[in-house]
Amino acid sequence: MERGELFPSFGFSRRVGCDKLLLLSQSYYMSSSLPDTETLPEIKPEVREQDELSPSWKVIVLNDPVNLMSYVVMVFRKVFGYDEQRATRHMMEVHEEGRSLLWVGEREQAEGYVYQLQRWSLQASLEEDD
Structure with missing residues:
Protein backbone atom coordinates (compact mmCIF):
# COMPACT_ATOMS: atom_id res chain seq x y z
CA MET A 1 0.00 0.00 0.00
CA LEU A 34 -22.60 4.26 21.49
CA PRO A 35 -24.40 2.43 24.26
CA ASP A 36 -26.04 4.62 26.87
CA THR A 37 -23.87 5.25 29.90
CA GLU A 38 -25.13 4.88 33.42
CA THR A 39 -24.24 7.46 36.03
CA LEU A 40 -23.06 5.79 39.21
CA PRO A 41 -23.70 7.27 42.64
CA GLU A 42 -20.79 9.03 44.29
CA ILE A 43 -19.02 6.80 46.78
CA LYS A 44 -17.36 8.49 49.72
CA PRO A 45 -14.48 6.59 51.32
CA GLU A 46 -14.80 5.76 54.99
CA VAL A 47 -12.13 7.55 56.98
CA ARG A 48 -10.89 5.86 60.13
CA GLU A 49 -8.46 6.92 62.77
CA GLN A 50 -5.18 5.01 62.99
CA ASP A 51 -6.29 3.41 66.27
CA GLU A 52 -9.28 1.83 64.51
CA LEU A 53 -7.22 0.42 61.64
CA SER A 54 -4.56 -1.44 63.55
CA PRO A 55 -3.57 -1.90 67.15
CA SER A 56 -0.42 -0.38 68.56
CA TRP A 57 2.58 -2.51 69.41
CA LYS A 58 5.08 -2.12 72.24
CA VAL A 59 8.83 -2.54 71.96
CA ILE A 60 10.10 -3.98 75.25
CA VAL A 61 13.76 -4.48 76.13
CA LEU A 62 14.64 -7.09 78.75
CA ASN A 63 17.48 -7.16 81.26
CA ASP A 64 20.48 -9.37 80.61
CA PRO A 65 23.64 -9.93 82.66
CA VAL A 66 25.94 -9.68 79.63
CA ASN A 67 25.85 -6.11 78.31
CA LEU A 68 27.39 -3.15 80.11
CA MET A 69 25.11 -0.30 81.15
CA SER A 70 27.07 2.18 79.02
CA TYR A 71 26.66 -0.12 76.01
CA VAL A 72 22.87 -0.32 76.51
CA VAL A 73 22.65 3.50 76.72
CA MET A 74 24.66 3.80 73.50
CA VAL A 75 22.34 1.33 71.70
CA PHE A 76 19.20 3.20 72.81
CA ARG A 77 20.69 6.44 71.53
CA LYS A 78 21.63 4.96 68.15
CA VAL A 79 18.45 2.95 67.53
CA PHE A 80 15.83 5.38 68.88
CA GLY A 81 17.71 8.68 68.75
CA TYR A 82 17.19 9.22 72.49
CA ASP A 83 19.25 11.84 74.30
CA GLU A 84 21.67 10.75 77.03
CA GLN A 85 19.23 11.38 79.88
CA ARG A 86 16.32 9.47 78.36
CA ALA A 87 18.51 6.54 77.30
CA THR A 88 20.01 6.36 80.81
CA ARG A 89 16.56 6.43 82.40
CA HIS A 90 15.42 3.46 80.25
CA MET A 91 18.65 1.58 80.97
CA MET A 92 18.13 2.03 84.74
CA GLU A 93 14.52 0.86 84.42
CA VAL A 94 15.73 -2.29 82.65
CA HIS A 95 18.42 -2.82 85.31
CA GLU A 96 16.08 -2.34 88.28
CA GLU A 97 12.76 -3.73 87.01
CA GLY A 98 13.97 -6.26 84.44
CA ARG A 99 12.32 -4.58 81.45
CA SER A 100 11.51 -1.21 79.92
CA LEU A 101 8.93 -0.02 77.42
CA LEU A 102 10.94 1.82 74.77
CA TRP A 103 8.43 2.61 72.03
CA VAL A 104 4.75 2.18 71.03
CA GLY A 105 3.41 2.40 67.48
CA GLU A 106 2.67 0.53 64.26
CA ARG A 107 3.62 -3.12 64.06
CA GLU A 108 5.96 -2.90 61.09
CA GLN A 109 8.08 -0.18 62.65
CA ALA A 110 8.01 -1.94 66.04
CA GLU A 111 9.30 -5.12 64.41
CA GLY A 112 12.11 -3.10 62.87
CA TYR A 113 13.11 -1.72 66.27
CA VAL A 114 13.07 -5.19 67.86
CA TYR A 115 15.23 -6.49 65.01
CA GLN A 116 17.74 -3.65 65.45
CA LEU A 117 17.95 -4.17 69.21
CA GLN A 118 18.54 -7.88 68.71
CA ARG A 119 21.29 -7.15 66.19
CA TRP A 120 22.96 -5.09 68.93
CA SER A 121 22.73 -8.23 71.15
CA LEU A 122 19.98 -6.89 73.40
CA GLN A 123 17.00 -9.02 74.37
CA ALA A 124 13.88 -7.31 73.00
CA SER A 125 10.31 -8.36 72.43
CA LEU A 126 7.16 -7.14 70.74
CA GLU A 127 3.81 -7.01 72.53
CA GLU A 128 0.40 -5.87 71.37
CA ASP A 129 -0.78 -2.74 73.18
CA ASP A 130 -4.07 -3.03 75.07
Whole structure:
Protein backbone atom coordinates (compact mmCIF):
# COMPACT_ATOMS: atom_id res chain seq x y z
CA MET A 1 0.00 0.00 0.00
CA GLU A 2 1.20 3.49 -0.76
CA ARG A 3 1.33 6.43 1.60
CA GLY A 4 -2.11 7.93 2.00
CA GLU A 5 -3.88 4.75 0.95
CA LEU A 6 -6.77 3.71 3.15
CA PHE A 7 -7.71 0.33 4.46
CA PRO A 8 -10.46 -1.29 2.42
CA SER A 9 -12.71 -1.78 5.47
CA PHE A 10 -13.45 1.97 5.56
CA GLY A 11 -14.66 1.90 1.96
CA PHE A 12 -12.94 5.17 0.97
CA SER A 13 -10.98 5.85 -2.21
CA ARG A 14 -7.36 4.74 -2.44
CA ARG A 15 -5.60 8.11 -2.58
CA VAL A 16 -6.95 10.08 0.36
CA GLY A 17 -4.44 12.22 2.27
CA CYS A 18 -3.66 11.56 5.93
CA ASP A 19 -5.49 14.71 7.07
CA LYS A 20 -8.66 13.68 5.28
CA LEU A 21 -8.38 10.16 6.68
CA LEU A 22 -8.12 11.49 10.21
CA LEU A 23 -11.18 13.72 9.76
CA LEU A 24 -13.19 10.96 8.12
CA SER A 25 -12.31 8.40 10.79
CA GLN A 26 -13.12 10.87 13.59
CA SER A 27 -16.49 11.67 12.08
CA TYR A 28 -17.17 7.96 11.62
CA TYR A 29 -16.58 7.23 15.30
CA MET A 30 -18.46 10.33 16.43
CA SER A 31 -21.53 9.44 14.41
CA SER A 32 -21.60 5.77 15.37
CA SER A 33 -24.07 4.93 18.07
CA LEU A 34 -22.60 4.26 21.49
CA PRO A 35 -24.40 2.43 24.26
CA ASP A 36 -26.04 4.62 26.87
CA THR A 37 -23.87 5.25 29.90
CA GLU A 38 -25.13 4.88 33.42
CA THR A 39 -24.24 7.46 36.03
CA LEU A 40 -23.06 5.79 39.21
CA PRO A 41 -23.70 7.27 42.64
CA GLU A 42 -20.79 9.03 44.29
CA ILE A 43 -19.02 6.80 46.78
CA LYS A 44 -17.36 8.49 49.72
CA PRO A 45 -14.48 6.59 51.32
CA GLU A 46 -14.80 5.76 54.99
CA VAL A 47 -12.13 7.55 56.98
CA ARG A 48 -10.89 5.86 60.13
CA GLU A 49 -8.46 6.92 62.77
CA GLN A 50 -5.18 5.01 62.99
CA ASP A 51 -6.29 3.41 66.27
CA GLU A 52 -9.28 1.83 64.51
CA LEU A 53 -7.22 0.42 61.64
CA SER A 54 -4.56 -1.44 63.55
CA PRO A 55 -3.57 -1.90 67.15
CA SER A 56 -0.42 -0.38 68.56
CA TRP A 57 2.58 -2.51 69.41
CA LYS A 58 5.08 -2.12 72.24
CA VAL A 59 8.83 -2.54 71.96
CA ILE A 60 10.10 -3.98 75.25
CA VAL A 61 13.76 -4.48 76.13
CA LEU A 62 14.64 -7.09 78.75
CA ASN A 63 17.48 -7.16 81.26
CA ASP A 64 20.48 -9.37 80.61
CA PRO A 65 23.64 -9.93 82.66
CA VAL A 66 25.94 -9.68 79.63
CA ASN A 67 25.85 -6.11 78.31
CA LEU A 68 27.39 -3.15 80.11
CA MET A 69 25.11 -0.30 81.15
CA SER A 70 27.07 2.18 79.02
CA TYR A 71 26.66 -0.12 76.01
CA VAL A 72 22.87 -0.32 76.51
CA VAL A 73 22.65 3.50 76.72
CA MET A 74 24.66 3.80 73.50
CA VAL A 75 22.34 1.33 71.70
CA PHE A 76 19.20 3.20 72.81
CA ARG A 77 20.69 6.44 71.53
CA LYS A 78 21.63 4.96 68.15
CA VAL A 79 18.45 2.95 67.53
CA PHE A 80 15.83 5.38 68.88
CA GLY A 81 17.71 8.68 68.75
CA TYR A 82 17.19 9.22 72.49
CA ASP A 83 19.25 11.84 74.30
CA GLU A 84 21.67 10.75 77.03
CA GLN A 85 19.23 11.38 79.88
CA ARG A 86 16.32 9.47 78.36
CA ALA A 87 18.51 6.54 77.30
CA THR A 88 20.01 6.36 80.81
CA ARG A 89 16.56 6.43 82.40
CA HIS A 90 15.42 3.46 80.25
CA MET A 91 18.65 1.58 80.97
CA MET A 92 18.13 2.03 84.74
CA GLU A 93 14.52 0.86 84.42
CA VAL A 94 15.73 -2.29 82.65
CA HIS A 95 18.42 -2.82 85.31
CA GLU A 96 16.08 -2.34 88.28
CA GLU A 97 12.76 -3.73 87.01
CA GLY A 98 13.97 -6.26 84.44
CA ARG A 99 12.32 -4.58 81.45
CA SER A 100 11.51 -1.21 79.92
CA LEU A 101 8.93 -0.02 77.42
CA LEU A 102 10.94 1.82 74.77
CA TRP A 103 8.43 2.61 72.03
CA VAL A 104 4.75 2.18 71.03
CA GLY A 105 3.41 2.40 67.48
CA GLU A 106 2.67 0.53 64.26
CA ARG A 107 3.62 -3.12 64.06
CA GLU A 108 5.96 -2.90 61.09
CA GLN A 109 8.08 -0.18 62.65
CA ALA A 110 8.01 -1.94 66.04
CA GLU A 111 9.30 -5.12 64.41
CA GLY A 112 12.11 -3.10 62.87
CA TYR A 113 13.11 -1.72 66.27
CA VAL A 114 13.07 -5.19 67.86
CA TYR A 115 15.23 -6.49 65.01
CA GLN A 116 17.74 -3.65 65.45
CA LEU A 117 17.95 -4.17 69.21
CA GLN A 118 18.54 -7.88 68.71
CA ARG A 119 21.29 -7.15 66.19
CA TRP A 120 22.96 -5.09 68.93
CA SER A 121 22.73 -8.23 71.15
CA LEU A 122 19.98 -6.89 73.40
CA GLN A 123 17.00 -9.02 74.37
CA ALA A 124 13.88 -7.31 73.00
CA SER A 125 10.31 -8.36 72.43
CA LEU A 126 7.16 -7.14 70.74
CA GLU A 127 3.81 -7.01 72.53
CA GLU A 128 0.40 -5.87 71.37
CA ASP A 129 -0.78 -2.74 73.18
CA ASP A 130 -4.07 -3.03 75.07
